[in-house]
Amino acid sequence: MAHDAPVSPLAPKKTPAMPAIAGVTFATAEAGIRYKGRTDVLLVLLAEGTTVGGVFTTSRCPSAAVDWCRQQLPGGRARALVVNSGNANAFTGRKGQEAVDLTGRIAAKAAGCKPSEIFIASTGVIGEPLDARKFEGVLADCAKRAATGPWIEAARAIMTTDTFPKVATGTALIDGVTVTIGGIAKGAGMIAPDMATMLSFVFTDAPIAAPVLQALLKTGTDRSFNCVTVDGDTSTSDTLLAFATGQAKCKPITDVKDPRLSAFKRVLNRVLTDLAQQVAKDGEGARKFVEVRVEGAKSAKSARRIAKSIANSPLVKTAVAGEDANWGRIVMAVGKAGEPAERDRLAISFGDIRVAVDGERDPAYSEEATSAYMKRDHIKITVSLGLGRGSATMWTCDLTKAYVEINGDYRS
């Protein structure tokens, strides 16, 4: 079942022009995994010498595709990526392993490489066996048609309940040579900051050794995808992979401390953050994007836990949906986080409007100004604990009736 919800009002007004990335070609197809009348498979071919880094769900019940990727990752080399939507191939037991094995063989044949150089990701329903025979012929055909664009089609093929395709791009200089980064992502539900949330794939032509790519990805994830939560539910399939084809004409980077990396790192993090925020903006049923900022905590970890407690609170999220500056519920969420907090030092702001200070309502509080602010579609909540220097930011969305609607009849 393709989901027919209207496009999120928070969708970017303009999709960036996605450039070609040297060494990366792809095509999409309709394999008929679950959906009818839409693409549901993406094959990306990667030039010889492409390195790979990856971070995956922390779930104790990961999908067969995640198991597969974890197994191939130490090799550090990739020649193709296969992604399908409609079926997560998670909790499918032996059949699930057989499905990734077969997918790997079919894709390796199509790409002319070894199965160990194939990376696989699947998203969709859990617990239904995935019939990988459907990839037979389809992937070979994709390989023949593979081209350097349009990226929006790649982003579209991996959507489930997403209401818009998610792409982001940037360029950086290494040794005076321009290198390009391009990424796609899908999110929507089952999104929580417990790792590389959902599916995202980032490609670059920069020549970056696999261990370096891995290190950059790990750090970058902590400040991007790990700051997003839609519903606190961690998927069995969360996968973020980065591929570097090395086609750009600069000297290879083999050390994460290489100073030539600084611009690249910045741009990579910007692309990851952009994609991560798009995931929050397309949270199931989302009408408002919410940034939760916690400052003055005992530590960064403590700040993060409190920010997560606020961003995951159904009562805070329904209040935002109702355009209600209900800061009492924020106090509640701070209180329940179990982290050091002193009621009488707490200050809370919506945007620039401080609503509470020193453990009680701000004497200057204006209901009218706050109500006007709550009508915006980008809400910033700042909590100052006044205890230390730890800070953290989380991104989420409001909790609307549409979320319940979407998830009450997604499978059936």
Place this chain on the structure above:
Amino acid sequence: MAHDAPVSPLAPKKTPAMPAIAGVTFATAEAGIRYKGRTDVLLVLLAEGTTVGGVFTTSRCPSAAVDWCRQQLPGGRARALVVNSGNANAFTGRKGQEAVDLTGRIAAKAAGCKPSEIFIASTGVIGEPLDARKFEGVLADCAKRAATGPWIEAARAIMTTDTFPKVATGTALIDGVTVTIGGIAKGAGMIAPDMATMLSFVFTDAPIAAPVLQALLKTGTDRSFNCVTVDGDTSTSDTLLAFATGQAKCKPITDVKDPRLSAFKRVLNRVLTDLAQQVAKDGEGARKFVEVRVEGAKSAKSARRIAKSIANSPLVKTAVAGEDANWGRIVMAVGKAGEPAERDRLAISFGDIRVAVDGERDPAYSEEATSAYMKRDHIKITVSLGLGRGSATMWTCDLTKAYVEINGDYRS
């Protein structure tokens, strides 16, 4: 604003006949705290010699009333209880302390005792100063009218978004003498198993020393209120108090190991469990009562964490609302709990229908039978981990559009 939602379909079909409890009288009144045209204050008078035990929210931002009760509890003696609905007197700073001080003085005068023998609980909006002067006259009048019933009126006065009043009762023999237990509770939203969830007050005429009462309450809470979650949001005001008037004609119990306690303990736990389940059944917007049972975990603590992860998962709860036996989301919730779990040993049942076994769909799975089961209003989910002997049960409700509706416009 009183909430006008229809009565939960899960409300008990019959309200038990609540007996008088020797040494306990009460009255309710309209103090006009926030609601119009309904009672919002309860005064309970307790005979001289009444002992008290209490457990409170673990929130780092507790209400002024919780602070007050914690301060009085070591005294072990109580002569009156004041409860108001409409205003939680939480996050109200110095004004909040002044409000409980004044409430204590007014109540002490009405009850003819010391302020340190007064217990106070408040529920309702957070962050609004509570004008305790509204109790002036009202509590004195209540004291004059105080009677041994009807308990349903006491339960009604403390409701906020509850759709039905919650009462439970039982009797036990001590030394061949019948002692009576009666309790009331309120719940609805901001309910999570992180302590004595919401407000509940239990009364008995048994002669039980305060430290014994405290110990019984603590153990009892872990198997009753701490097994309930509506939305994972822990209130700033959670309070469970137990009062023992000692008016029953049996020898006082001063040791928690006293064998004469066995029947009393059982009945107390039954009353607490009954009230706790009523809270889940009246979760905001609830249409289905959900029992989550986890077995075969490495430890009881681990089982509890997994059960909590399932019971708090918005995706599991919306699936139940949609009458969808979406066990893939249960796999997800097991996986995200971070506790030992092996995908390939997992089995999941809805009622008596096993839907998944050995890490994949049960070969005997019948969509039809499961769909029929999901239409019931009492859903039991059992997860067997196959790792050890730890087990736990949690009670929750489904997540419906009505929850979002209620909480999107509760304050405004």
